[in-house]
Amino acid sequence: MSLLHRHPAARRDAPLAGVPTGYDRRLTPALALGSLLNPINSSMIAVALVPIGLAFGAPAAQTVWLVTALYLVTAVGQPVVGRVVDLVGPRRPYLVGAALVGVAGLLGALAPSLGMLVLARALLGIGTCAAYPAAMWLVRRATDRSGEDRGVAAVLTILAVTNQVTMIVGPTLGGLLVGVGGWRAIFLVNVPLAVACLVLGGLRLPRTTAADRTSDDMRDGTQDDLPRLAARLDVLGVLLFAAALTSLMLVLVGATPWWVLAATVVTGAWFARHELRARRPFIDLRLLAGNRPLLLTYARALLTATATYAFMFGYVQWLEQGRGLSEAAAGLLMLPTSVVAVAVASATGRRAPVRTALLVGSVSLLLGGAILAVVRPESPTWLLVLAGVGIGGMQGLAGLAHQKALARQADAATVGAASGLLRTFMYLGALVSTAAIAALYADGPTTAGLHDLALAMAACAVAVAALTLGDRSLRRRPATARTVPAPVPAPVPVPIPGENR
Known part of the structure; x- marks a missing residue:
């Protein structure tokens, strides 16, 4: 079974033994909490890099691996764990991932060296890979059986808003934790979060059998032992x-x-x-190459991620060093972006067509980039807030739009792996932004460097608009009413390699 293999609709509609008909809203707390573990760990570390470097006498070129380790593991692990979810169901991957998050939190809180911290971050990356494909699996199975469900759409919007909030509030929360308990507190906070995920997941996530899964190679009546799972995993x-x-x-x-x-x-x-x-290829390249709409969705996700991460880290670095704000003040100045993203996602998540959302989001990003291209260290605060509003509008619109498009284009049998691959493209976009930031901030986060970075963000907006206008599939409505948006993966902020703060 490959990532993009198609199965007859009748098989997708078959009742599942372990999953109740329709979406069980009692799953929402477990899915929401699990899905925010990745963005909260990715964003909180931003304000802790400097104190960690001081604690271990490590330069920025070494502390950068605290984020890069999680980033590398997650980028690779998302489609892999998503494939495992497709094969064995969501319960076991979710619970194992939550347990790893708890272990990684303790390891980081007690770490005696920078190397041990990097290992803890890598374990966090593995542990946070499961919740998103698990949510996709459960939602897609429910809607494939029950048809369009407004309740499901509402729940998915809640999940998207939760991730949006976590993405932006993370640096502010991290600053508060560091201020109260030191940098080790941002690792220790994972322990109660993991325990809550284990309790909620154990109580609510359904047990599935081979009959519950739509993959052909899981309908042979065999047990899910490791050798057979390895063979199916390629x-x-x-x-x-x-x-x-x-x-x-x-x-x-x-x-x-x-x-x-x-x-x-x-x-x-x-x-x-x-x-x-x-x-049984892990990714069927022939089918992927023939699925132009899905490729365009991946490309748009890469471009919007590039702009998002450039803003998240490039702009914050300039606020702290170019404008001279403290970490807490810079985090607070990011809050308007979160408010706008949440408001836009809440208001349009269930109604806005994909094409309209992407085009309006591109315009919003273009306006935000244009403002950043002219700001100065002495610019009024309201102008900086206005730039964040533009970026927030793009985040609230484009994030859900990518998920709606993927839910329409991916097959139910492999939606976990396809969703993981979407996140991989987003992480690639983050790396592109990292390379751009490193090059443009070679002499530090100067105002001139910020202006060049803003022009690059504007170029991403133009490219997204062009790809959207050229995608004819977005002009057509789905053939059935069974597809609903999937939960939005929050972006992972990326540090600037070699940056001397």
Whole structure:
């Protein structure tokens, strides 16, 4: 079974033994809490890099790996764990992931060295990979059986808003935790969060059997033992995918010796060759290449992620060093962006067509970038707030639009893996923004560098609008009413490699 393999609709509509008909709203707390573990851990670390560096005597070039480790693991792990969810159901991956988050929180809180902290961040990355595809799996199965459900759409909007809030409020929350309990508090807070996920997940997530899953290769009546799961997972394809993606990320963040570039090319070519020949490819490249609408969705997600992460870290760095604000003040100045994103997502999430949302979001991003291109250190606060409002409008519109498009284009049998791959494209966009920030802030987060970064964000807005206007599939309504938006993955802020704060 491949990531994009199609199955007959009748099979998708078959009743599931372990999952009740329709969406069970009692699942929402567990799914919402699990889905925010990744954005909250990604955003809180932004304000802790400097105190961690001082504590261990480590320069920024080393502390950057605290975010890069989580980032690399999550980017690779999302489609892999999503595939596991497709094969074994959501319950076990969710609970195992929550347990890993708790272990990683304790490890980070007690870590005696920077290396141990990096290991804790990597474990956090693995643990936070499961909740999003688990939510997608449960929602898609429910709507495939019961048809359009306004209650489901409302719940998914709640999940999207929760992630939007977490994404922006994370730095402010991290600053408060560091102020009260030191930098170790941002790791320790994961322990009660993980316990809550384990309790809620254990009580609410349904137990599934092989009959509940739509994958053909899971209907053979066999047990889900590790050897059979490994065979279904296409382990070689997963390993090659991880190697190619990791080497590409290292190139993007500035590790560019010849052997890294060569490794990217070699592993990428090997991965493509293997997937084209595999009986059960991890990613069916032929089907992916033939699914133009889904490719355009991935491209738009990459572009909007590039702009989002550039704003999240490039703008905050300028506020702190270019304008001279404290970490807490810079975090507070980001709150209007969160308010606008939440308001827009709440008001339009269930109604706005994908095409309209993407076009309006592109205009909003373009306006925000234009304002940032002219701000100065002495600019009035209201102008800075207005720039954040523009970015927030894009976040509230585009995030849900990508999920609606993917829910329409991906098959129910592989929606977990397809959703994970969407997040991988978003992480690639974040790495592109990291490379851009590193280049434009070579002399520090200067105002001139911010202006150049704003022009790059505006260029992303124009590209998203062009791809949207050229996508004819967005002009058509879905063939059925069974598709609803999926929960929005919150962006993961990316640090600036080599930045001396």
